[in-house]
Amino acid sequence: MANLSLRTLTKSYGQTEVLHGIDLDVADGEFVVFVGPSGCGKSTTLRMIAGLEEVTSGEVVIGDRVVNHLEPKERDIAMVFQNYAIYPHMSVKKNIAFGLRSSKMSKSDKEARITEVAGILDMTHLLDRKPAQLSGGQRQRVAIGRAMVRNPAVFLFDEPLSNLDAQLRTQMRLEIKKLHQRVGNTIIFVTHDQVEAMTMADRIVIMKDGHIQQVGTPSEVYHAPANTFVAQFIGAPSMNMLAGTLTKDGVVLASGQTIATQHANGTARSILLGVRPDDLTLEGAGQAIVTGHVAVREPLGAETLIYVKTDAGEIIAKADGRTPPEVGAEVTLSADGTNLHVFDADSGAVLR
Amino acid sequence: MQFYSNLSIKQKQIVWAWGFLALPVLFYGIIRFYPTGTAFVISFQEWNLLGDRTWIGWENYIELWNDPVFWKVFVNTFEYLLIGTPLSLVVSFIIAYHLDKLRFMHGFLRMLYFLPFMTSAVAMAWVWRWFYQDVPIGLFNNLLAAIGIPQIAFLNSTTNALPAVLAPAVWAGLGFQVIIFMAGLRAIPQSYYEAAKIDGVGWWTVLTQITIPLLRPTIVFIVVFSSIGFLRIFDHVFNMTTNNPGGPLNSTKPLVLMIYDIAFNGFNMGYAAAQTVVLFLILLLVSLAQLWLLRSD
Numbered sequence: 097m098a099n100l101s102l103r104t105l106t107k108s109y110g111q112t113e114v115l116h117g118i119d120l121d122v123a124d125g126e127f128v129v130f131v132g133p134s135g136c137g138k139s140t141t142l143r144m145i146a147g148l149e150e151v152t153s154g155e156v157v158i159g160d161r162v163v164n165h166l167e168p169k170e171r172d173i174a175m176v177f178q179n180y181a182i183y184p185h186m187s188v189k190k191n192i193a194f195g196l197r198s199s200k201m202s203k204s205d206k207e208a209r210i211t212e213v214a215g216i217l218d219m220t221h222l223l224d225r226k227p228a229q230l231s232g233g234q235r236q237r238v239a240i241g242r243a244m245v246r247n248p249a250v251f252l253f254d255e256p257l258s259n260l261d262a263q264l265r266t267q268m269r270l271e272i273k274k275l276h277q278r279v280g281n282t283i284i285f286v287t288h289d290q291v292e293a294m295t296m297a298d299r300i301v302i303m304k305d306g307h308i309q310q311v312g313t314p315s316e317v318y319h320a321p322a323n324t325f326v327a328q329f330i331g332a333p334s335m336n337m338l339a340g341t342l343t344k345d346g347v348v349l350a351s352g353q354t355i356a357t358q359h360a361n362g363t364a365r366s367i368l369l370g371v372r373p374d375d376l377t378l379e380g381a382g383q384a385i386v387t388g389h390v391a392v393r394e395p396l397g398a399e400t401l402i403y404v405k406t407d408a409g410e411i412i413a414k415a416d417g418r419t420p421p422e423v424g425a426e427v428t429l430s431a432d433g434t435n436l437h438v439f440d441a442d443s444g445a446v447l448r
Numbered sequence: 449m450q451f452y453s454n455l456s457i458k459q460k461q462i463v464w465a466w467g468f469l470a471l472p473v474l475f476y477g478i479i480r481f482y483p484t485g486t487a488f489v490i491s492f493q494e495w496n497l498l499g500d501r502t503w504i505g506w507e508n509y510i511e512l513w514n515d516p517v518f519w520k521v522f523v524n525t526f527e528y529l530l531i532g533t534p535l536s537l538v539v540s541f542i543i544a545y546h547l548d549k550l551r552f553m554h555g556f557l558r559m560l561y562f563l564p565f566m567t568s569a570v571a572m573a574w575v576w577r578w579f580y581q582d583v584p585i586g587l588f589n590n591l592l593a594a595i596g597i598p599q600i601a602f603l604n605s606t607t608n609a610l611p612a613v614l615a616p617a618v619w620a621g622l623g624f625q626v627i628i629f630m631a632g633l634r635a636i637p638q639s640y641y642e643a644a645k646i647d648g649v650g651w652w653t654v655l656t657q658i659t660i661p662l663l664r665p666t667i668v669f670i671v672v673f674s675s676i677g678f679l680r681i682f683d684h685v686f687n688m689t690t691n692n693p694g695g696p697l698n699s700t701k702p703l704v705l706m707i708y709d710i711a712f713n714g715f716n717m718g719y720a721a722a723q724t725v726v727l728f729l730i731l732l733l734v735s736l737a738q739l740w741l742l743r744s745d
Contacts, residue, residue, distance in 0.1 A: 146642075147645075148646075169645070169647065170648075175642075177639040178639075181637065181639040183657075183658060183662075185661040185664075186657075194649070194657075195647050197647060197648075198647060198650075
């Protein structure tokens with residue numbers, strides 16, 4: 097087990113720089129999730145940690161060693177791939193044993209280790225099967241088993257759940273989290289799914305266009321997003337953004353309404369006022385933000401999403417699941433002042 | 449029309465399928481299967497192409513069994529098969545394996561390897577024939593002479609002639625096999641190799657445990673395909689030994705050449721047909737044996 101550090105890590109393909117100086121410290125035993133839209137550089141970063149991609153500049157440090165020039169096998173890592181990369185012509189047992197092929201353990205030690213891992217993953221009865229006879233979730237477990245069997249310092253997961261159906265994904269998510277609690281290795285997990293990131297991570301690294309946008313616990317990135325991108329990427333449905341101007345009295349929205357915030361400032365500047373659908377209420381608690389008519393309702397059971405047409409644009413809010421307002425009804429959406437986020441309109445950065 | 453509209457969807461599909469299949473079925477029936485069937489019949493007859501056919505039972509096959517030339521030719525045919533197929537398989541795999549890793553001039557090199565496959569066998573055979581000539585004409589013997597090695601009788605020696613004829617045949621087929629192998633190699637997901645890299649196994653393990661097992665369907669195809677090719681070898685041999693087809697002393701004569709010779713120089717159609725039947729059985733058995741040996745589990 098070991099710490100992992102990335103120091104101004106960059107990656108270029110020819111003239112094109114795709115990763116622009118990533119700095120990150122991961123503590124021993126931490127579960128860190130890289131999340132971002134496709135093309136944000138999260139997988140590239142992971143592959144550079146793994147040693148599958150050359151580092152253009154900067155350093156990858158695992159434990160106390162700079163591993164830039166080490167082969168993947170010398171880095172004390174293991175990786176689980178999106179398509180599992182388990183060999184179709186080998187039994188489950190041989191697949192798991194493949195992870196130990198280059199190890200200097202004795203044959204009986206290897207055997208014991210495979211049995212142990214199969215036990216942990218609850219696959220002892222599957223060891224003689226071929227991958228074609230397994231379900232998607234079981235294949236995923238084989239891939240995890242092959243990584244685990246080597247007992248690496250750092251586990252790397254490259255979107256391992258995206259080929260599974262929704263239900264299985266939720267289940268595997270939980271299993272991986274439990275596994276982490278039990279085994280305690282450092283895990284770097286890449287996903288494009290913010291729900292996966294929120295549910296599994298100790299800390300989330302949100303990336304976009306080769307830059308880290310924010311690093312923080314799930315609670316931090318949700319409740320205190322650093323910029324509009326993070327604010328809208330994390331949380332579903334995503335945060336409402338209302339254009340306005342910040343004045344000494346508070347935020348003046350396009351609709352002309354003034355909303356008091358603690359950001360009030362002498363010099364007027366364009367801002368975006370962010371408020372999560374969850375933080376908007378219909379009951380009138382807090383201060384009124386906007387008034388409009390319900391355009392569409394999306395019942396989800398426990399709650400109903402309502403799309404409200406207002407002068408400031410369309411706003412998504414959550415209403416009660418049993419007694420949602422009718423389509424066309426006029427509603428006033430209110431929010432607590434502490435749940436309002438103010439972002440600079442140009443840079444998108446949060447104003448605190 | 450009433451009849452058609454009363455059919456179920458499945459039945460309508462069958463009607464259409466047979467509608468489209470009718471032409472090829474007719475074609476294959478008349479052009480392929482009818483002559484093939486006739487060949488089986490002729491193999492039990494004596495016929496000089498113009499005269500009457502007379503039924504002679506198993507006599508052609510008995511004659512075949514007692515014919516030393518047939519056995520020589522039989523052995524030759526298997527020599528072509530047993531040297532040609534493994535050799536071309538290994539060589540084409542080595543080329544494809546390395547070409548696949550190469551980016552620089554990839555397309556150009558692939559074209560160079562494919563070129564012989566597109567070239568006419570006749571032209572190729574004659575060029576190689578020239579390569580094999582004695583000093584001062586032949587390229588190979590000139591090269592040997594230049595470095596002080598005595599010249600080799602390639603096509604005039606009973607021991608060297610068969611490999612010498614086989615070489616251009618192997619070479620001609622390489623391009624096709626290289627392309628098929630490369631398609632097979634490309635179909636193996638990159639992540640298999642990356643996983644192996646992370647597991648830290650060496651290239652030999654990767655080759656023998658991952659690449660080759662995953663290429664099994666490709667290998668089966670190439671082995672069966674090239675075996676059939678070598679068992680039916682004709683044009684290279686015929687063109688490289690025109691003044692004495694299959695010579696010297698039948699040392700290069702394959703079965704197809706013998707069939708041709710007996711049928712169209714000797715006009716002994718029955719005897720030739722009997723050999724065709726034998727060739728058919730050999731092809732069938734060899735193909736079945738290969739499919740069985742290389743079956744996936």
